[in-house]
Amino acid sequence: MKKTHLLLLALFSTTCFAQSFEAAVSGGVSKFSNEDIGGGYSLDQGFRLGFRMSFNPHDFIGGEVGYAYNRTSLSAGGQGSGMAVHQGFGDLLLHATREGSRIRPFVAGGVNFSNFVPPGQTAQYGQGQTKFGINYGGGVKVKVAEHWQVRFDVRQYNTGVPFGLRSGRMLQNEFSVGVGYIM
Numbered sequence: 001m002k003k004t005h006l007l008l009l010a011l012f013s014t015t016c017f018a019q020s021f022e023a024a025v026s027g028g029v030s031k032f033s034n035e036d037i038g039g040g041y042s043l044d045q046g047f048r049l050g051f052r053m054s055f056n057p058h059d060f061i062g063g064e065v066g067y068a069y070n071r072t073s074l075s076a077g078g079q080g081s082g083m084a085v086h087q088g089f090g091d092l093l094l095h096a097t098r099e100g101s102r103i104r105p106f107v108a109g110g111v112n113f114s115n116f117v118p119p120g121q122t123a124q125y126g127q128g129q130t131k132f133g134i135n136y137g138g139g140v141k142v143k144v145a146e147h148w149q150v151r152f153d154v155r156q157y158n159t160g161v162p163f164g165l166r167s168g169r170m171l172q173n174e175f176s177v178g179v180g181y182i183m
Helices: 002-016
Strands: 020-032 036-038 040-045 046-056 063-074 080-097 103-117 129-145 147-162 169-182
Touching: 020 063, 020 147, 046 080, 046 169, 063 103, 103 147, 129 169
Parallel strands: none
Antiparallel strands: 020 046, 020 169, 036 040, 040 063, 046 063, 063 080, 080 103, 103 129, 129 147, 147 169
């Protein structure tokens, strides 16, 4: 119990002393580079809806945590059914311009989990299979008003292949556009 309290204190103390805090919602495309997951099954391109919270404790360094819902199709023999992929991630951001700049290009990298929920199942009841991985990419944030920004993200998620159909890793690409609020 004490370890949990110390962990929460450490996480929230960083955001409390941050120079700025950002919250954003984004939407875009989720595309699997190697769609074949084995056993005659494949995952197709779909849409992505994401939420991100960023904090900037230094002029050029920031952190980000987020959640994304991806909708794809699990296909076998030409027939496909809708499938969900839930993702959580935590990244380090390195910005090319100072905090407060109108245009802020960045690179990102960190860890993630992906919960693959096959058709007819639900993550709410603990169904699906979770795989862990890393992610990396970049983007740009453009300040359009005092407290508002538009952001463009390109990321790649490298995770294990779900459902034990084959061993190895698979790559998922994110292309998204979002709007954020800066505090």
